[in-house]
Amino acid sequence: MIWKEYIMTINNRSYKNGFLGFPSTLTDEYNSRQAQGFDIGRVIEEHKQRYIVETETGVVEAEVIGNLLYTALSREDFPAVGDWVVLMPYDEDKAIIHEVLPRFNTLSRRDHLVATNIDGACIVTTPNRDFSMARLERYVSLCHQSNITPFIVVNKIDLVSSEDINTIREDIGSLATSLFISCVDNISTEELKACFQPTKTYIMLGSSGVGKTSIINHILGTPLLATQEISEKVQRGKHQTTSRHLLELPNGSYLIDNPGVREVGIADHKEGIEQTFDQIEALSSQCYYGDCSHQHERGCAVTQAVSDGTLSEGSYQHYLKLIKEASHYEATSLERKQKGKQLSKLIRKVKNR
Ligand SMILES: Nc1nc2c(ncn2[C@@H]2O[C@H](COP(=O)(O)OP(=O)(O)OP(=O)(O)O)[C@@H](O)[C@H]2O)c(=O)[nH]1
Ligand SMILES: [Mg+2]
Ligand SMILES: [Zn+2]
Numbered sequence: 001m002i003w004k005e006y007i008m009t010i011n012n013r014s015y016k017n018g019f020l021g022f023p024s025t026l027t028d029e030y031n032s033r034q035a036q037g038f039d040i041g042r043v044i045e046e047h048k049q050r051y052i053v054e055t056e057t058g059v060v061e062a063e064v065i066g067n068l069l070y071t072a073l074s075r076e077d078f079p080a081v082g083d084w085v086v087l088m089p090y091d092e093d094k095a096i097i098h099e100v101l102p103r104f105n106t107l108s109r110r111d112h113l114v115a116t117n118i119d120g121a122c123i124v125t126t127p128n129r130d131f132s133m134a135r136l137e138r139y140v141s142l143c144h145q146s147n148i149t150p151f152i153v154v155n156k157i158d159l160v161s162s163e164d165i166n167t168i169r170e171d172i173g174s175l176a177t178s179l180f181i182s183c184v185d186n187i188s189t190e191e192l193k194a195c196f197q198p199t200k201t202y203i204m205l206g207s208s209g210v211g212k213t214s215i216i217n218h219i220l221g222t223p224l225l226a227t228q229e230i231s232e233k234v235q236r237g238k239h240q241t242t243s244r245h246l247l248e249l250p251n252g253s254y255l256i257d258n259p260g261v262r263e264v265g266i267a268d269h270k271e272g273i274e275q276t277f278d279q280i281e282a283l284s285s286q287c288y289y290g291d292c293s294h295q296h297e298r299g300c301a302v303t304q305a306v307s308d309g310t311l312s313e314g315s316y317q318h319y320l321k322l323i324k325e326a327s328h329y330e331a332t333s334l335e336r337k338q339k340g341k342q343l344s345k346l347i348r349k350v351k352n353r
Helices: 002-011 024-035 066-071 133-145 162-172 189-193 212-220 273-284 301-308 313-335 339-352
Strands: 039-047 050-055 059-064 084-091 094-100 106-109 112-116 120-125 149-154 177-180 201-205 245-248 254-257
Touching: 024 039, 024 084, 039 059, 050 084, 050 094, 059 084, 066 094, 106 133, 120 133, 120 212, 133 149, 133 162, 133 201, 133 313, 149 162, 162 177, 189 212, 201 212, 212 254, 273 301, 273 313, 301 313
Parallel strands: 059 094, 120 149, 120 201, 149 177, 201 254
Antiparallel strands: 039 050, 039 084, 039 245, 050 059, 084 094, 106 112, 245 254
């Protein structure tokens, strides 16, 4: 089992770069809790109600203390991967978490706490037909909101032409630092390693199958984590990452592998796009066709509003792009339903995110 091997590598570690990147800002907390007989550790994995925590002496499986369960008001009160926690061991490899030390930032998506205490994010994408600027922009703004430095990695460039690469390079422009790599052909992977700085903590972001785990394995030099093999037939990956892991890279930086989202997270920050959807939904009742896609149909109130200037061209384009992405992913379930129903349902779904 991968996890067992992982524990072994961790237990052989020497903490020459400081203990799992422990921030000096928490030195006082560290000293006072230690004086009270507690251990300090970092959450490196999270499972249902169960946390894998690395301490200075090894790895333990931990649960949160009962009264934290009762006093917790929200998900944010519970530990997450990346957290520094105060714990009391009660068995060789078991412990109870008493306290979560103050975080310097949190990363949340759709009200779900993803990870904490993150310095940088490696946003991974592929240059083929799944490439989406809208999605990249959402990831970048998510990072900025959380005070995390983003950098974009376009992986699998072995699959496309250099013209395609140039087009994408132009599209990305100055959105964030970007690097074009191939794990398979070993292109620019050394440059990528240099992006991760010792003692800092990073997280991998990006859709399922873009190669996040492959990149980590490539950097580690050993296939420590299972990667997905995409089955051509069912278009679904086996071995895709199912839980988050925090691990140390050879240069002493820390990296969280993160399972990619299968469906497209359309409105992670709802301002703007939600307004556009409201406006378009209201207009669509005036379209001539009940199942109008608001693109080429005659009597479309939406395209009319764009030419009238009451709906901005930019918002409209953004809307089309999101609908296209979403319908790409929804294709199979949508096939079963009527077209008219599909779009309004999709719109509702988008708005409720
Ligand atoms: N052609 C090509 N394939 C790659 C490259 N890097 C990764 N892959 C393949 O892409 C597939 C998915 O890779 P993973 O690393 O499992 O993807 P992931 O982003 O971790 O996916 P999730 O864990 O589901 O989020 C695997 O079959 C890899 O072999 C690359 O540079 N070029
Ligand atoms: Mg993975
Ligand atoms: Zn229309």
